[in-house]
Amino acid sequence: MSAAQMKILVYGAGNMGSLYAALLKKSGHDVSILARGKRLANIRERGIQLEDSVTGTHDTVRVPTVERLGADDNYDLAMVILPKNHISEVLPILASNRQTPSVLFFGNNAAGPGEMIDVLGRERVLLGFPGAAAVAHDGRIRYLITSAQEQPTTIGELDGVPSPRIDAIGDVLKAAGFPVSICSNMDAWLKTHVAEISPTANALYMAGVDGGRLARTRDALVLLLRAIREGYRILSARGIPVTPKSHRIFQWIPEPLLVVIMRRMVESDATSIKLGHAHGARNEMKAIADEFRRLAGTTSISTPAMDRLYQYLDPSAQPVPDGSSEIPIDWSAVWIALGVFAGLVVLSAVL
Numbered sequence: 001m002s003a004a005q006m007k008i009l010v011y012g013a014g015n016m017g018s019l020y021a022a023l024l025k026k027s028g029h030d031v032s033i034l035a036r037g038k039r040l041a042n043i044r045e046r047g048i049q050l051e052d053s054v055t056g057t058h059d060t061v062r063v064p065t066v067e068r069l070g071a072d073d074n075y076d077l078a079m080v081i082l083p084k085n086h087i088s089e090v091l092p093i094l095a096s097n098r099q100t101p102s103v104l105f106f107g108n109n110a111a112g113p114g115e116m117i118d119v120l121g122r123e124r125v126l127l128g129f130p131g132a133a134a135v136a137h138d139g140r141i142r143y144l145i146t147s148a149q150e151q152p153t154t155i156g157e158l159d160g161v162p163s164p165r166i167d168a169i170g171d172v173l174k175a176a177g178f179p180v181s182i183c184s185n186m187d188a189w190l191k192t193h194v195a196e197i198s199p200t201a202n203a204l205y206m207a208g209v210d211g212g213r214l215a216r217t218r219d220a221l222v223l224l225l226r227a228i229r230e231g232y233r234i235l236s237a238r239g240i241p242v243t244p245k246s247h248r249i250f251q252w253i254p255e256p257l258l259v260v261i262m263r264r265m266v267e268s269d270a271t272s273i274k275l276g277h278a279h280g281a282r283n284e285m286k287a288i289a290d291e292f293r294r295l296a297g298t299t300s301i302s303t304p305a306m307d308r309l310y311q312y313l314d315p316s317a318q319p320v321p322d323g324s325s326e327i328p329i330d331w332s333a334v335w336i337a338l339g340v341f342a343g344l345v346v347l348s349a350v351l
Contacts, residue, residue, distance in 0.1 A: 005029065006172050009066070009075045009100070011090065013039045015134035015277070017081035019143050020106075020176075022048040022061035027176040032064045032075075040065055049140040053273055058140065074099040077169060081130070083284035084108045084291075091119040102165055104128050104155065108284065110194035110291035112187050113158060126166065127186035128155035129193060131178055135276030144273045148179035160184035188235075188243040191295070194288050195231025196247070199224045201278040201285045202309035208319035211275050215266040218259065218325040225250075225258050226305035231292065237299040255330045286313045 006029050010021040013035035025031040035043055047060040069078070078100050082090065084107060094103055104126040105116060116125045131153035134143040146152070153173050157166050162182065170180045183189050203224035207214035214220055232242050232251055242248045250258065265271050278285060289310060296303055311317050 006076045006168070007074070008032070008172075009034060009069065009073075009078045010081060011069065011078055011094075012081040013043060013065075014081065014083075015136060015141050015143075016107075016130050016132065017079075018043070018048045018063075018141055019050065019132060019134045020079065020081060020130065020178075021063045022050055022059075023176040023178070024172065025061055025063045026059075027172070029172060029176075032066050034066050034069060036067060040067060051137060051140040051142045053142050053144045069093055069097050071096045072099060073097055076100070076102065078103045079106050080104065081106045083281060083287075085284050085287035088115065091116065095119045100124075102126055102169070104169065106130060108194060108197070108288045109190045110198075110288050110295060112191075117158075122158060125158060126155065126169075127158065127190060128153065129190060131180070133274040133276065135273055135279075142273065145178060148181070152179035152181040154181045154183050154186070154189060156183040156186035156189075158186070160186070183243070185241065185243055188240050191235060191240055191292075192232075192243045192247060194292050195235060195242075196228050198285060198289045198292055199227035199231070199306065199309055200275070201281070202227070202289065202312050204275055204278050205282070205285075205312040205317070206309060206320055208322075209279055211266055211272050213319075213322050215263050216323045217320060218323075218329075219320055219327045220324070221259050221262050221266075222255070222327045222329060223305045223309050225255060225262060227303070227309050230296075230301060230303045230306050233301045234292075234296045234299050234303070237301055238295065259329060282313060282315060289313060 008024060008029055008031045010017050010024070010031065010033045013033050017033065021031050021033040033043065043063065043065050047062045050059045050061065051057070078094065080087070080090065080094070080103060087105065101124060103120060103124050105113070106128045107130070109127070113125055113127060131146045131151050132143055133146070134141050136142070155166060155169060157163050160183070166182055170182055173180045203220040204211065204214055206220045206223070207217045229251060235242055293310070296306070312319070
């Protein structure tokens with residue numbers, strides 16, 4: 001596979017699929033997007049309309065559309081950008097097409113690639129995750145491309161070994177303006193991401209699907225952070241490394257400091273775009289939460305914070321009061337750190 005000119009099908013015309021299709025098309029590749037119903041008609045009539053959340057720049061990109069993937073349709077790459085709860089239903093369609101050698105599943109996944117491998121064959125399956133956020137805004141898709149330091153577009157082969165095709169796909173994405181990381185363990189990366197994003201979404205639901213209210217509601221932030229740490233312990237019990245390694249620092253930062261950090265993150269304009277996906281994705285969030293809970297069930301790790309947040313996936317669950325702060329913060333790590341510091345001071349004085 002050559003990055004010079006690639007024929008790509010973006011399978012899914014939601015906000016994220018539309019963003020990637022538009023920017024890949026702008027970079028000069030032969031891109032089509034699979035869409036249906038009103039979204040199909042909208043793209044055909046108006047193109048994909050974008051708004052850069054950083055610069056405020058508006059752009060319209062005309063991307064060819066298709067209504068279905070035929071058995072004989074030939075693409076170099078299919079990028080499947082659909083909610084996790086819709087992946088199973090498209091696998092038979094993808095399997096019936098043997099002309100497309102590489103299928104990149106681009107999104108949340110805590111269950112692993114087993115089902116995809118069973119249906120498509122191991123050699124066709126690639127895993128990845130977008131390095132962007134996109135929400136509908138005044139008829140356009142308002143987007144933010146995340147930095148290489150924060151979260152680049154991340155892709156990889158199932159065995160983690162570098163390959164010409166994964167390098168070519170990475171080059172294509174970079175040319176479209178997306179920072180890219182090629183990961184040697186995409187399954188661990190995706191499980192780590194679900195361990196983080198699932199509690200975050202559920203805490204947002206706990207706070208009434210309001211980012212500002214989440215920032216003010218300490219109980220939701222505390223449960224969010226504790227649930228992430230429970231998720232990390234589950235991964236460790238299963239021998240799955242927290243990936244990327246930089247995220248392991250959240251296991252050691254004292255809870256009071258993490259609450260302050262998380263509050264500031266939630267209050268930022270960029271985070272409001274990143275959380276925007278959760279507003280209309282409760283079904284997907286439940287699907288990945290259930291996948292992770294099945295993983296947790298294979299361990300002996302206790303998950304009280306995760307379990308408490310899980311109930312807010314039910315749309316009928318009442319949010320907690322704005323500003324609720326009944327859960328005591330755990331200061332033990334702070335006292336331990338101060339004790340160690342004091343001991344080092346005394347020891348240096350003696351020596």
